[in-house]
Amino acid sequence: LAKTTQPISMDSYEGQEVNITCSHNNIATNDYITWYQQFPSQGPRFIIQGYKTKVTNEVASLFIPADRKSSTLSLPRVSLSDTAVYYCLVGDAGGATNKLIFGTGTLLAVQP
Amino acid sequence: DTAVSQTPKYLVTQMGNDKSIKCEQNLGHDTMYWYKQDSKKFLKIMFSYNNKELIINETVPNRFSPKSPDKAHLNLHINSLELGDSAVYFCASSQDPQGAGASVYEQYFGPGTRLTVT
Numbered sequence: 001l002a003k004t005t006q007p008i009s010m011d012s013y014e015g016q017e018v019n020i021t022c023s024h025n026n027i028a029t030n031d032y033i034t035w036y037q038q039f040p041s042q043g044p045r046f047i048i049q050g051y052k053t054k055v056t057n058e059v060a061s062l063f064i065p066a067d068r069k070s071s072t073l074s075l076p077r078v079s080l081s082d083t084a085v086y087y088c089l090v091g092d093a094g095g096a097t098n099k100l101i102f103g104t105g106t107l108l109a110v111q112p
Numbered sequence: 113d114t115a116v117s118q119t120p121k122y123l124v125t126q127m128g129n130d131k132s133i134k135c136e137q138n139l140g141h142d143t144m145y146w147y148k149q150d151s152k153k154f155l156k157i158m159f160s161y162n163n164k165e166l167i168i169n170e171t172v173p174n175r176f177s178p179k180s181p182d183k184a185h186l187n188l189h190i191n192s193l194e195l196g197d198s199a200v201y202f203c204a205s206s207q208d209p210q211g212a213g214a215s216v217y218e219q220y221f222g223p224g225t226r227l228t229v230t
Contacts (some may be wrong), residue, residue, distance in 0.1 A: 034218075043116075043202045043221025044155065085153065102147075102155035 004088045004103040011109050018075045020106050022088030025069045033064060033071045036087045038105070044087060048073070075108075083110045115139050116222040118203050124228045125193055133188045133225045135203030142208040144186035145219065146178060149200045161186055162208055193229045200224045 005023040012018045024033070032051055036044040048055055048062045050071070055062040061074040075082060085105040116137045125131050137144060143162040149155045159178045160167045166178065175191045190197060203222040 038155075041224070043204065043224055044219075045221065046218045049218065087155070101157075105153065105155075 003101070004090055006086075006088050006103055006106045008104060009107040009109065011111065012078055013111050014079055015077050018078050018082075018108060018110075020073045020075075020086055020088075020108065021070055022073070022103075023070045024088070024090045027068050027090050031090045033062065033068075034089045034091070035060070035062065035073045036089065036102075038085045038087065040084075044102075047086075078108075078110045080110050080112065083108060114223075115220050116203055116205055118201075118222040118225050120225060121223065122226050122228075124230065126230055127193055127195060129193050130189070130191045131193060131227070132190070133201055133203075133227070135186050135188070135222060136184055137203075137205040137220070137222075138184065139205055139220060141205040141220070142183065143206050144180070145204040145206075146186065146188050147202040147204065147221075149202060149224070151199070155202070158188075159186075190227075195229050198227055198229045200226050 003026060006020065010018065010020060032049055034049040035047045037047050038044040048057055048060050050062045050064050052064050052068060063072040063074060071088065073086060085107050087102050087105040089102060116135065119134045123131060135144065143160060145160045146158040147155050148158055158169050158172045158176060161178055161180055163183065177189045179187045179189055186203065188201060202224045204219040206219040
C-alpha cells in the first residue's frame with residue numbers, strides 16, 4: 001500500500017499561491033494521485049487527480065515529477081474560504097477500494 | 113438537490129444500544145462507502161459496497177454491518193455501541209471503480225453523522 005506523507009499544517013495569506021507537497025515513495029505503477037479538500041463539519045470534496053506531469057482544473061493544479069514519488073497541489077491566489085484540510089491519496093484505479101487510504105492531511109490556514 | 117445525504121446529522125446514544133445511520137445518493141452511482149473519522153481527524157474506510165461485492169476493512173468490528181435495500185441506499189447498522197465508536201461517520205459514493213478509469217477516486221461524500229456514545 002502506498003503511504004502518503006504531508007505537512008500537518010501550513011499558513012498563508014489571502015492572495016498568495018499555496019503549494020502543498022505530498023510524498024508517496026512506494027507509489028505503484030497503476031496508482032493515481034488524488035487530492036481532496038475538507039471543510040469543518042463537512043465531508044471531503046474531490047479537488048484534482050493525476051497520473052503524471054501536470055494537471056490543471058478551475059480549482060487547482062497538480063504537479064507530478066517523472067519519478068512520481070511526490071506530488072504538489074498548487075492553489076493559486078488563496079482566499080479565506082480555502083482554509084480547510086487537504087488530503088493526498090494514492091490508489092490503484094482498477095484495484096480494490098480498501099486500498100483507498102486517507103493520510104493525516106494538511107490543515108491550511110489562510111489569514112487576511 | 114443533495115447528492116449524498118445522511119440521517120441523522122447528530123446521534124447521541126448510550127453504550128450497549130443498537131443504532132442505524134441512513135445514507136442515500138441520487139447520483140446513479142454503483143458503489144457506496146462508509147468512512148469513520150475519529151477525534152484526531154483520521155478518515156478511515158470501513159466498507160465499500162456495490163451490487164457485486166462487499167469489501168470490508170479488516171479492522172472494522174463485526175458489530176458494524178452495512179445494509180443496502182437498493183442501489184441508492186447503504187445504511188450502517190451498529191450493534192452494542194461502545195464509547196470508542198464515538199466519531200463522525202461519512203457515507204460516500206462513486207462509479208464502479210472496476211470500470212471507471214481515472215475518475216475512480218472521485219468519491220462524493222455526505223455531510224456526516226456525528227455519533228456520540230455516552
